[in-house]
Amino acid sequence: MANIFALVRDSLTNMVASLGTSRDKAAANVYSMPMLTDEELLNAYRGAWLPKKVVDIPAFDSIRAWRDWQAKKPQIEAIEAEEKRLNVMGKLLETRIKARLWGGAAMVIGTGDQDLTAPLDVERIGKGGLKYLTVMTRRHLTAGE
Numbered sequence: 001m002a003n004i005f006a007l008v009r010d011s012l013t014n015m016v017a018s019l020g021t022s023r024d025k026a027a028a029n030v031y032s033m034p035m036l037t038d039e040e041l042l043n044a045y046r047g048a049w050l051p052k053k054v055v056d057i058p059a060f061d062s063i064r065a066w067r068d069w070q071a072k073k074p075q076i077e078a079i080e081a082e083e084k085r086l087n088v089m090g091k092l093l094e095t096r097i098k099a100r101l102w103g104g105a106a107m108v109i110g111t112g113d114q115d116l117t118a119p120l121d122v123e124r125i126g127k128g129g130l131k132y133l134t135v136m137t138r139r140h141l142t143a144g145e
Contacts, residue, residue: 060093108134
């Protein structure tokens with residue numbers, strides 16, 4: 001008796017074409033996420049203009065306005081000189097682009113200390129204490145403590 005009620009419902013059902021039944025060919029169609037390998041992502045980014053624009057334009061727009069410092073003129077000049085020396089804006093743009101392309105990136109702050117696994121102690125860093133900035137993609141990093 002349950003099968004009769006299943007066939008009598010307010011929907012399009014065609015027993016000859018199997019529309020609306022479990023054998024409906026249209027019911028097997030689903031949208032799936034195309035998973036690209038790292039090599040395919042790199043080839044798309046390097047080889048076609050549209051994927052490159054999809055990655056680059058939002059990354060560039062996020063840093064285009066940059067920032068305004070609220071301090072005295074000598075302090076602002078010193079900060080901007082340090083930013084220029086370390087190429088902070090260029091490194092940040094590179095980080096954003098790689099994060100969009102590879103699905104994650106980070107900027108490693110180098111102070112000259114040997115142990116990069118230890119937390120960065122901001123109080124210990126003096127003037128000129130930052131030695132370098134390095135961009136690492138998710139392929140080079142591992143999540144952990």
